[in-house]
Amino acid sequence: xxxxxxxxxxxxxxxxxxxxxxxxxxxxxxxxxxxxxxxxxxxxxxxxxxxxxxxxxxxxxxxxxxxxxxxxxxxxxxxxxxxxxxxxxxxxxxxxxxxxxxxxxxxxxxxxxxxxxxxxxxxxxxxxxxxxxxxxxxxxxxxxxxxxxxxxxxxxxxxxxxxxxxxxxxxxxxxxxxxxxxxxxxxxxxxxxxxxxxxxxxxxxxxxxxxxxxxxxxxxxxxxxxxxxxxxxxxxxxxxxxxxxxxxxxxxxxxxxxxxxxxxxxxxxxxxxxxxxxxxxxxxxxxxxxxx
Numbered sequence: 336x337x338x339x340x341x342x343x344x345x346x347x348x349x350x351x352x353x354x355x356x357x358x359x360x361x362x363x364x365x366x367x368x369x370x371x372x373x374x375x376x377x378x379x380x381x382x383x384x385x386x387x388x389x390x391x392x393x394x395x396x397x398x399x400x401x402x403x404x405x406x407x408x409x410x411x412x413x414x415x416x417x418x419x420x421x422x423x424x425x426x427x428x429x430x431x432x433x434x435x436x437x438x439x440x441x442x443x444x445x446x447x448x449x450x451x452x453x454x455x456x457x458x459x460x461x462x463x464x465x466x467x468x469x470x471x472x473x474x475x476x477x478x479x480x481x482x483x484x485x486x487x488x489x490x491x492x493x494x495x496x497x498x499x500x501x502x503x504x505x506x507x508x509x510x511x512x513x514x515x516x517x518x519x520x521x522x523x524x525x526x527x528x529x530x531x532x533x534x535x536x537x538x539x540x541x542x543x544x545x546x547x548x549x550x551x552x553x554x555x556x557x558x559x560x561x562x563x564x565x566x567x568x569x570x571x572x573x574x575x576x577x578x579x580x581x582x583x584x585x586x587x588x589x590x591x592x593x594x595x596x597x598x599x600x601x602x603x604x605x606x607x608x609x610x611x612x613x614x615x616x617x618x619x620x621x622x623x624x625x626x627x
Contacts, residue, residue, distance in 0.1 A: 370422075377433070377456045381449070384437035385409060385430040385457065388422050389466045397471035397495075397625035398461045401429035402454055404478030404501070405445070406532045406539060408436035413603065413614060417475065420618035424626055426467050430457050432480075443527065443540050446548035447506070450483040458491060471495055473563075473621050476502055478576060478601070482554055485584070488565075489557040496624035497563040497588075498617050501573055501601050504558070504580035504587075506549035512577060522546055533575070533602055558587035564624045565591040568613055570599030 369391065375383040386409050390396055399421065401414045409429035418427040432450050434442030440449070454474075462469040473496035476484025481502020488494045503509050510519065522528040522543050529538040565588045569581035578595065585593040596603065596613055603610045 372437075373428075373460070375430070375456050375460045377449075377452045379449075379452060381433045381453065382439040383430050383433065383453050383456060385428050385460075387464075388418055388427040389464075390423055390426065392423075394466075395468040396424060396426050396466055397473065397621075398426035398428065398464070398467045399473040399475060399496070399621055399625070400454065400457050400461060401427065402450075402474065402476040402480030402483050403429070403432065403435070404480055405530070406435070406442075406534075407477070407480075410436070411477075413477075413610070414475070416611070416614045417618050417621075420615070421621060425473075425621065426461065426464065428457060428461055430454075443542055444544065445541060446545055447479075447482060447486075447552055448548050450479065451486055454483050454487045458487065458494075462493075469493060471625050473497065473625050475617070475621075476500070478503060482506070482549075482552075485554045485561070486552060486557050488563050489560040492562060494563045496621055497561065497565045498620060499565065499567045499581075499584060500617075501569055501576050501603075502554075502567070502580065502584065503576050504554045504584045506552065506554075508580070509576060510546065510550070513575075519546065555583055555587045558584055559589075561588045564620075566617065566620045567591055567593045568596060568617065569593070570596045570601065570603060570605075572598055572605070573601045575601035 370388045373385045373387045375385060377383055403411055408431045414429050421427055431438040432453050433440030434445050461467050470493050472493045474484045474488055474494055475498045477500040481499040484497060484499060488497045527540045527542050529540050531538055567581050567584055569578050571578050581593055585591045599605050
């Protein structure tokens with residue numbers, strides 16, 4: 336039974352020291368590796384927080400950068416289920432976008448341009464690590480992180496493997512789906528709009544600069560320039576980013592594979608077994624695409 340599936344299924348609502356955790360540790364002993372917090376400076380002096388995981392063996396290894404969705408962060412359970420599966424052979428870096436969690440910056444001022452700047456700084460950081468083979472890179476992007484990953488992979492040829500999960504293909508299309516013309520006009524007139532965190536229910540204001548900035552990017556056009564092997568995963572019950580985004584991305588990215596996750600929404604919370612299997616597929620994809 337794959338490690339990513341077991342870790343994800345046992346990660347929530349399991350008392351510390353329970354039989355489930357003990358059983359997991361017996362089957363899969365902890366491997367020696369380095370995992371520590373790092374801080375990376377963006378081109379506009381934002382301090383980007385990250386968690387870096389390196390294999391506990393010598394040599395240069397491929398590396399994967401993990402980019403989260405809006406209002407999420409580097410500590411996502413799904414992210415770390417994948418990292419735990421890759422940790423013996425692949426360097427992994429998960430970051431917090433500016434304004435999120437431990438990174439500096441104001442989340443109200445979030446833009447796709449800013450997220451791209453954070454991602455570029457993180458890629459440069461990975462390339463500079465002595466344990467990393469800078470010619471064998473991968474990127475995982477979820478939702479807003481997926482939109483960022485599309486443009487990053489379109490401009491960096493060293494990115495050999497790309498995974499997009501519930502990714503936004505085009506914000507102009509998404510805004511039409513999410514907002515009425517009246518809501519968009521109000522966002523522009525008031526200068527901000529409040530988004531609801533899907534996990535906590537908390538309201539978060541976002542400036543209208545986000546609207547103008549994201550609409551300047553066309554993810555489908557950028558996708559045509561991607562050379563990386565690409566796996567797209569999307570829930571057919573996603574009412575935040577419609578499945579149509581994934582289908583258009585598959586058409587735009589040469590050779591891309593699309594895995595439709597049935598009965599799953601944007602947060603992939605319907606079935607641990609189904610989502611665990613998806614995470615195992617993602618980990619296997621990165622290994623096949625990046626390891627010799």
